[in-house]
Amino acid sequence: MKKIALFAVAAALVSGNVVAEEKKGINPWTQCGIGAMIFNDIPAAAGISNVIWDLGTTAVSSNISSQDTCEGSRVKAAMFIQDNFDQMMEDTSKGSGDYINAMLEMLEVEGESQQVVITSIRSNVGSQMAVEEVTPQSYYSAVMASL
Template sequence: MKKGLALVLTVATFASATFVSQPAEAAGERLNAWQHCGIGAAIFPDNGTASAISNIIWDLGTTALTSATVSKETCNSNLVRTAQFIDENYEQLETDLAIGEGRHVDTLLTMFGVEHPDRAKFIQQLRSSLVIDDARSNSEKAQTLFYSAQNLLAV
């Protein structure tokens, strides 16, 4: 029994340290399937460690990984909600960023936790990361914008 518990704790620690969708941090949070998705996140929404352990004990994290891959909207993470917002509002975000201001870009900055003194600089940096390519889908461009914002916050 002790070996089984030690294995679960080791796997949970490894899982929480290694399964991250992107290396950059945003507002101090990293998306982690075992901590933010699956049954564990539903039971322990404010305790990532308990969530990861619960997911590992329940089904070795299979449900968490599936929900992170197939239905990200079920994951309990501000990063997931921010990524969804970008994906669903990409065209308006692109317009707002081109102009340098707007309701959608204000919402995005709030979701990422960008403080008012830093917003103009952040908008300028995000503008330079916009991908203008008709061959790419809006979802692909939204993903690039999301990762660019994460990388800017990590600096």
């Protein structure tokens, strides 16, 4: 029963973001790691596999297993979010901080635009919190939707 619940949560986290992420660029949870190697043409299955395997940690840090698809500023930002999730949430709640600023610099968001993007991230994450638990992947999706 626990595996079924985990599968359902993984499916919800991944499938809702796949279409939007494909339009905006790479989604490390669906395009990297073991899941992407096994389910190359099925992003939702790749994401579910990665999330079930280790909550997506390996996928986000898998530049060895899938170098050609798992590089660039978006993957670096995803890795940063994964590694610093608690601090990212704290900075997001405050509306400023070293961690959120570092992530925006990785994503090459210019100084003038940073506050607009932070406001959008806060709104997107707040909307997520109202209906579900915020995870590193859903936070990443909120960031990508804010760019």
